[in-house]
Amino acid sequence: MNDDIIKWREEFNTGIHRIDLEHRIFLELMNSFKFALNTERPKGELLRILTEIEKYAVFHFISEENCMSMIDYPELKDHQIHHFELLEQLNLVKYGEHEFSKFYDFLKDWFINHTVSEDMKLKEFVSENNIDINRIRYNISV
Amino acid sequence: MNNIDLINLLIIDDKPENLKLISSFFEDANYIIKATVLPDEAINFCKEIEFDLILLDIRMPTDGFQVCESLKSTIKNADTPVIFMAEKTDLENISKAFKSGCRDIITKPFQLDELISKITTHSLLHIQHRKINELMSAKDKIFSIICHDMRSPYHSLIGFSDLLLENLNNTENTEAYKYSQIINKLSVKNLELLDSLIGYARNLEKAALESFEKINATSLISEVLQIVQPSALLKDIKLIQEIGGAAEIYGKKDLIATMIRNFLSNAIKFTNKGGHVSIQTKQAGDWIEIIISDNGIGIEDKRLKTLFEYGKTKSSMGTNGEVGTGYGLMLSKEIIDKHNGRITVDSQPGIGTQFKISLPKYK
Numbered sequence: 177m178n179d180d181i182i183k184w185r186e187e188f189n190t191g192i193h194r195i196d197l198e199h200r201i202f203l204e205l206m207n208s209f210k211f212a213l214n215t216e217r218p219k220g221e222l223l224r225i226l227t228e229i230e231k232y233a234v235f236h237f238i239s240e241e242n243c244m245s246m247i248d249y250p251e252l253k254d255h256q257i258h259h260f261e262l263l264e265q266l267n268l269v270k271y272g273e274h275e276f277s278k279f280y281d282f283l284k285d286w287f288i289n290h291t292v293s294e295d296m297k298l299k300e301f302v303s304e305n306n307i308d309i310n311r312i313r314y315n316i317s318v
Numbered sequence: 319m320n321n322i323d324l325i326n327l328l329i330i331d332d333k334p335e336n337l338k339l340i341s342s343f344f345e346d347a348n349y350i351i352k353a354t355v356l357p358d359e360a361i362n363f364c365k366e367i368e369f370d371l372i373l374l375d376i377r378m379p380t381d382g383f384q385v386c387e388s389l390k391s392t393i394k395n396a397d398t399p400v401i402f403m404a405e406k407t408d409l410e411n412i413s414k415a416f417k418s419g420c421r422d423i424i425t426k427p428f429q430l431d432e433l434i435s436k437i438t439t440h441s442l443l444h445i446q447h448r449k450i451n452e453l454m455s456a457k458d459k460i461f462s463i464i465c466h467d468m469r470s471p472y473h474s475l476i477g478f479s480d481l482l483l484e485n486l487n488n489t490e491n492t493e494a495y496k497y498s499q500i501i502n503k504l505s506v507k508n509l510e511l512l513d514s515l516i517g518y519a520r521n522l523e524k525a526a527l528e529s530f531e532k533i534n535a536t537s538l539i540s541e542v543l544q545i546v547q548p549s550a551l552l553k554d555i556k557l558i559q560e561i562g563g564a565a566e567i568y569g570k571k572d573l574i575a576t577m578i579r580n581f582l583s584n585a586i587k588f589t590n591k592g593g594h595v596s597i598q599t600k601q602a603g604d605w606i607e608i609i610i611s612d613n614g615i616g617i618e619d620k621r622l623k624t625l626f627e628y629g630k631t632k633s634s635m636g637t638n639g640e641v642g643t644g645y646g647l648m649l650s651k652e653i654i655d656k657h658n659g660r661i662t663v664d665s666q667p668g669i670g671t672q673f674k675i676s677l678p679k680y681k
Contacts, residue, residue, distance in 0.1 A: 230427050237407045260377060260405040264333065267427035273339050 180214060181207050182284065188291050190299045192312050195243065198236045199291060205229050206283055213280060222276055229283075230266055233259075240295075243312045249301055258294055262286055325441045326367055329353040330360045330385065331375040331403065340373065343434060357385040364392040370448075371441040372400045373424070376411045383418060397448075399440050403428075465516045472512065475505040500548060507545050511576065530657075532680045533574060535565035535599050535606055542575055543597070546582045553637075555589055557582075558596035565599040565606045566680040569657045574677070577653040580646040581610045581673055587636035588671070589614030605659075605676040616667035625663060626651040 182203055189196055209225045237259040244252040265286075269279035302309070327349050331337050337353040344351060352363045357380045363369075372389060376382035386400055399421035404411045406425040415423055421440050424433055479502035486495045536559075543557055550557050567574060578597075585595040589612045600607040615637060617625070626647055654661050657677050665671040 234406045238409075241407070256407070259407055263405045263407065263426055264336070268335050268339060270427055271339050271430065273335050 180210050182287075190291075190295050192243065192299070192302065192309060194312065195240060195295065195298075198239060199287075199295075202229075202232060202236060202287065205232055206280075206287060209283070210280055213277060223270070226266070226270055230263075230270075233262060233266065237263075244298065247302070247305075247307050247312060249298060251297060251301075255294060255298075258290055262290075325349050325371070325445065326369045327351050327371050327373065327437065327441065328360060328363055328367075328369045328389075329373045330357065330378075331355065331373075332378040333375075336375070340433070343430065344437070347438075357388070360385065361388050361392065364389045364395045366394075368394040369398045370444045371421075371437060372398055373403065373437065374400055375403045376415060377404065377408065382411075383414070386418070386420070397444075399444050401436060401440060462516075465512065469509065469512055472505050472509040476502060476509065479505060504545070504548065510572075511579070515576065530569055531571060533567040533569055533571050535567050535608065536561050538571065538575055539578060539597055539599065539608075542578045542582060545579060546586060549583065550586050550595065553586065553589070553591050553593075555586055555592070556594040558594060560596060560598040562598060562600045565601060567606050567677045568680040569677060573653045573656065577650045577675070578608065578610075580650045581675070584646065585610055585612040585614065585671070588612065588616075588634075590637050601679065602676065604679050604681075606679050608675045608677065609672060610675075611670060611672040613670040616669055616671055617663070617665040618667055622663060622665060626661070 184200060184203065188199060188203075190199075205225070205228055209222070209229060212222055212225055237256075241252065241256055241259070243249075244255060249255070265274070265279065265282055268274050269276065269282075274282070301307075302312070325348055327344065329337055329340055329351065330353075331340075332355050334355055337355065341351050341353050352360075352367065352369075354360050354363070357378070372386075372395070374382050374386055374389075378385070382402060386402075389395055390398070390400070401422045401424055402411075402415040402420045403424045403426060404415065406427065412423055412425070422436050424436060479498050482498040483495070483502060486498055489495060539559055543559060547557065582595065582597065589595055593613045595610070595612045595614075598609045598611075600609065651661065654675060654677070659675060659677040661676070662674045663671065664674075
């Protein structure tokens with residue numbers, strides 16, 4: 177079991193406190209989904225965790241998009257499309273179009289790649305433009 | 319007329335998995351589904367089929383709003399309701415969609431029960447809406463045929479009674495001349511009434527304020543009394559007009575005449591031989607009151623309560639076996655409503671009935 181748990185890694189850190197905090201919770205939700213999969217919990221339970229992931233994803237995506245909007249992040253629109261994509265996939269797995277384990281693989285891949293590549297672009301933008309981290313933390317626009 | 323048991327649903331989404339998924343929810347139900355990833359194909363479907371509902375993804379390679387416009391520009395689907403689909407976090411498009419006048423939104427990831435309920439409700443609503451329109455136009459068609467068939471005999475009556483009057487011009491049979499005159503006058507009046515009713519029914523909604531005018535209630539009542547006089551004579555009923563000063567109503571003349579005629583005919587119908595019917599006008603502030611009383615058979619309490627309600631009142635036979643359509647009171651009430659007027663009724667079985675109609679005074 178423990179082998180399957182994704183631990184927080186240094187490379188996940190965006191340096192933006194709020195986003196990192198939310199990513200940690202997202203990772204915990206993914207791990208609980210994986211745990212339920214491994215222990216062959218009934219479908220209903222898996223669906224409940226999926227609902228939790230869905231609700232949290234919606235919250236987190238808006239949270240992240242708000243951060244980006246506050247600092248006029250130029251790639252906001254592209255980033256948003258990645259978010260839409262995940263919600264579409266989530267919808268398909270919810271109704272059995274995709275298998276649960278396949279969805280977990282998608283989620284895992286998505287989290288690692290999305291976080292590492294896409295969210296890191298945000299990190300770079302913040303440091304290149306000397307944006308005050310507190311502005312993102314408390315949603316302060318210019 | 320379309321078969322109402324089958325619902326035509328069009329689904330457009332750029333992801334085939336989504337089409338497959340949504341279609342699968344409606345497989346066993348009474349749906350005929352067309353699903354496509356191609357907007358052009360959707361437009362072609364719309365040229366051929368009148369859909370009951372369109373389910374359309376906003377975020378596609380071709381902008382969903384543009385696709386929607388093209389679909390709605392087809393003749394068959396100009397009125398078809400559209401439900402947009404958008405991701406839950408796509409706040410911008412969700413708001414835009416509502417502003418663009420879509421029927422509803424389904425957000426992804428969706429809740430299955432919500433999706434099914436929205437699609438079923440909106441498509442059934444649309445079908446009902448369409449059915450009502452079909453029934454209305456069928457009713458209008460029947461109405462105009464009936465009206466046409468009813469009008470023609472009056473033309474014959476007028477034409478032949480004109481001929482009679484010409485031939486009887488120099489006759490000594492004054493009775494024959496008098497009766498021919500009554501037939502002629504009544505036919506002309508009734509044809510006018512029929513024409514105004516046709517006009518009224520056709521323009522029920524258009525009976526706008528602009529066609530309202532100043533009406534002299536006293537002279538209008540005198541005119542109507544002349545029309546109902548023959549039926550009162552038949553039953554030896556005395557018609558009394560009590561004039562109470564100048565009474566000018568603001569309204570539509572032919573409608574008010576129809577309404578008064580209805581109440582007077584009813585009063586005569588439900589009054590026994592030798593009775594009396596009176597009509598009185600009064601000023602009461604900004605209102606003109608028209609009071610029609612009789613010493614007829616009266617109305618029972620139970621019936622009194624639902625007298626003006628649609629479908630609740632069946633026509634009763636008059637004291638002399640007169641028949642009615644049962645629509646007279648309803649139509650009269652509607653005319654009073656159109657004038658923002660009021661009506662009250664007071665009746666006691668065996669003693670008589672009094673209707674008090676308040677109509678706006680001309681200012």
